[in-house]
Amino acid sequence: AEESLVAEGYTRRYSSWSRVxxxxxxxxxxxxxACYGCPLAMTDGAVKVIESLGIPKPLEEAYAHLTSSDPxxxxxxxxxxxxxxxxxxxxxxxxxxARELPDGSYSLHGFKWFTSAAxxxxxxxxxxxxxxxxQIQQGSRGLSLFYLKTYEDxxxxxxxxxxxxxxxxxxxxxxxxxxxxxxxxxxxxxEGMGMACIANTLNITRxxxxxxxxxxxxxxxxxxxxxxxxxxxxxxxxxxxxLHMQTLARMEVIRCxxxxxxxxxxxxxxxxxxELQASVQIIQNNLQKLKQFVRRMDSKGxxxxxxxxxxxxxxxxxxxxxxxxxxxxxxxxxxxxxxxAAQRWCQEGVCLVDREEKAGSYNSEAVSLDKSLVYDGYxxxxxxx
Numbered sequence: 362a363e364e365s366l367v368a369e370g371y372t373r374r375y376s377s378w379s380r381v382x383x384x385x386x387x388x389x390x391x392x393x394x395a396c397y398g399c400p401l402a403m404t405d406g407a408v409k410v411i412e413s414l415g416i417p418k419p420l421e422e423a424y425a426h427l428t429s430s431d432p433x434x435x436x437x438x439x440x441x442x443x444x445x446x447x448x449x450x451x452x453x454x455x456x457x458x459a460r461e462l463p464d465g466s467y468s469l470h471g472f473k474w475f476t477s478a479a480x481x482x483x484x485x486x487x488x489x490x491x492x493x494x495x496q497i498q499q500g501s502r503g504l505s506l507f508y509l510k511t512y513e514d515x516x517x518x519x520x521x522x523x524x525x526x527x528x529x530x531x532x533x534x535x536x537x538x539x540x541x542x543x544x545x546x547x548x549x550x551x552e553g554m555g556m557a558c559i560a561n562t563l564n565i566t567r568x569x570x571x572x573x574x575x576x577x578x579x580x581x582x583x584x585x586x587x588x589x590x591x592x593x594x595x596x597x598x599x600x601x602x603x604l605h606m607q608t609l610a611r612m613e614v615i616r617c618x619x620x621x622x623x624x625x626x627x628x629x630x631x632x633x634x635x636e637l638q639a640s641v642q643i644i645q646n647n648l649q650k651l652k653q654f655v656r657r658m659d660s661k662g663x664x665x666x667x668x669x670x671x672x673x674x675x676x677x678x679x680x681x682x683x684x685x686x687x688x689x690x691x692x693x694x695x696x697x698x699x700x701x702a703a704q705r706w707c708q709e710g711v712c713l714v715d716r717e718e719k720a721g722s723y724n725s726e727a728v729s730l731d732k733s734l735v736y737d738g739y740x741x742x743x744x745x746x
Contacts, residue, residue: 362435367405368428396534400437400478407438407485419547420508423483439484443475451487452501457541459488467507469544479537483510509546519544624684630691636700637687640707644683650712651676668723669714676713683707
């Protein structure tokens, strides 16, 4: 709170650079924060939602607490979206219902299966409003976004803690299964924003990338699956795309790296500078290996892609970051440290997928050995995880 890790993005002391400054501070904070970056990301997402709605009167108090730089008044927000069906399809998986009360607030009833920062001061959560006829609307259009305080008058606000999750890691961050049994909440918009509000205003959480509702390996497998099965989406106008925007973003990164055209443009200036030529050659060699790997994997289909998903993702990231560092080092006015940073990054030049494919890591024998390594002695779990 004292460092304004959330407030910094909203006081806007540095105008359009305030977000950059905020993220830079968070980058330094994250390695030693014992998962506290997760609730900070959810808190920032809540602030962004409230601000985008014009800070409605019922939420003025929450906004002031969430953006406070005083530890005594600073609030953390949760985002309680995930229910029993789990996954990212909240439109299909949300069963919590909201019944309007005489004072205009709502009573929420439902089971939230995975609530990060269960000790938060408030939360934004989803529910379906029960109409006057007792009916609810299914799908994303039937969802509304609610604000509730965790405590009312010193007591849990219609919230029953079923259990804390037994986790292998991130135990410093309490994750719980919660039953909402008459939790008093407020609809944060008179119209009932629903999923449009989530889609349009929680993009900051993608920047933080620290909400652990889906492990990064899940996103990595999604990336490989998207490339293996949905490449026909390329070339369609954006409005006609049947894919989620995050899917499109992932595919665009793959297309950009594997086509190489736009990357070569970024490398042009660096190729003209003698101190960067060796580094450029390393990146170009790896780009070529990466493209050849993609062609070989195409013949193996989705199953093959999933075996290489993690290595493929890291190779993409390493290569693209190398291109960007070289582009930065080749610009007019670049410092010696800019050049050195690019050289240091590129000298680690191993194309991970090429190395692992040659080592046989993606063949059936390796897969069998990997399973044995994980499940040896735990045969009752084989095939269940």
